[in-house]
Amino acid sequence: MGRDLAIDLGSANTLVYRQGDGIVFDEPTVVALHGNGEVVAMGEEAWQMLGGDSGNVLAVRPLREGTMTEFDVTQRMLAIVLRRVGVTRFPKPRVLVCVPPSASAVERRAIERAIRYAGGRQVVPVEEPLAAAVGANLPVHEPLGNLIVDIGGGRSEMAVVSMGGVVSGRSANLGGFHLDAAVQEHIRVTYGVSIGEKSAEELKVAIGSAFPSPTGRAAMVIGRELSTGNTVEVKVDEGEIRQAMAPTVKGIVGEVRMTLAEAPPELTHDVLETGMFLTGGGSLLKGLDMLLAQECEVPVHVVEKPLETVVSGAGRMLEHLDDYRNSFQLLRRG
Numbered sequence: 001m002g003r004d005l006a007i008d009l010g011s012a013n014t015l016v017y018r019q020g021d022g023i024v025f026d027e028p029t030v031v032a033l034h035g036n037g038e039v040v041a042m043g044e045e046a047w048q049m050l051g052g053d054s055g056n057v058l059a060v061r062p063l064r065e066g067t068m069t070e071f072d073v074t075q076r077m078l079a080i081v082l083r084r085v086g087v088t089r090f091p092k093p094r095v096l097v098c099v100p101p102s103a104s105a106v107e108r109r110a111i112e113r114a115i116r117y118a119g120g121r122q123v124v125p126v127e128e129p130l131a132a133a134v135g136a137n138l139p140v141h142e143p144l145g146n147l148i149v150d151i152g153g154g155r156s157e158m159a160v161v162s163m164g165g166v167v168s169g170r171s172a173n174l175g176g177f178h179l180d181a182a183v184q185e186h187i188r189v190t191y192g193v194s195i196g197e198k199s200a201e202e203l204k205v206a207i208g209s210a211f212p213s214p215t216g217r218a219a220m221v222i223g224r225e226l227s228t229g230n231t232v233e234v235k236v237d238e239g240e241i242r243q244a245m246a247p248t249v250k251g252i253v254g255e256v257r258m259t260l261a262e263a264p265p266e267l268t269h270d271v272l273e274t275g276m277f278l279t280g281g282g283s284l285l286k287g288l289d290m291l292l293a294q295e296c297e298v299p300v301h302v303v304e305k306p307l308e309t310v311v312s313g314a315g316r317m318l319e320h321l322d323d324y325r326n327s328f329q330l331l332r333r334g
Contacts, residue, residue: 004094004321005085005120006314008131009078009111011063012153012176012281014043015308016085017315023308024085031070031077032059039076050197064154064177071110078118092121096318098128098310100157102171124325126317127166128310129159132279135313136303140164145267146274149256149292150310151282153177156252158259160267164324168263172255176282178248179204186244187223191234195223204285207238210249211287249288253295260296275299279309 006017009029016025027043034040035056041049049059062070062077087093095115099108112123129148130140138146140161150157153176159169180200187195195203199221207217218237225232256276260268275298278289283306293300303309317324 006096006318008311015311095120131313133161135309145270147276151280160263193223209286
């Protein structure tokens, strides 16, 4: 007992919950590869190399939009993660893994295979929005509609959860990475300067917003001038960063509105009263809750620890897995 695991394998971060111990691993889903394909670093160490010039070492994200783009690299990364959290050859742990509702059967099997290769024994997939709803302490087992909006790095999942399962929902290839890319593109087009993924994310965190505010904040960013190759410093303000990110933000808001429109009417009525619950790293974008409240006309709540909600919910399900299997629909049929 106490060795089974719950994994939130996200495009941006990988988190692991160990039975009885809580969250024991939380690092970026980034792997640094040597020219010969050997894994030289993962997690925080590899993230520091992302976008940098490290000779023949290349830092990559093996997952994009919640699915594996680099199966072999993901397998090896998971093997390192499981070793770091103390998994040995025997006894192998059961692993509850969160999967996007939009993942195909082939993609789900690939995730399960990768975890078994890494040292997991029995792999139990559960839909991310259901785990997020459990982690947000929503009454998911009751005949009430709960709207959970999980904005991750590579994609956003919106789902209405009721009676222990996902009733309806939408999935969009929009998330934190797309906001970062929009910032990079803006700096390149407006100033003729190229900045890295990390610099774009730092700008987003420092002065990014989804809703106009009168603060007038600005920040400096260092990049490479495209015309000369020289290193230069550029000053940008929050208004231009908000405008740059606006199309992505608008896309996310539109998907949430559609989710509400497509939900069964009796569950939509519940959501109008209780509101929607925001989780995932993207929910931390300043003013996003206000914009969603204005556009969707429902109360909006950002959960207490949005980066940990999914894995915390999966961990709670792991602690009572037999009960959840009997009373919850871990995956939608069909």
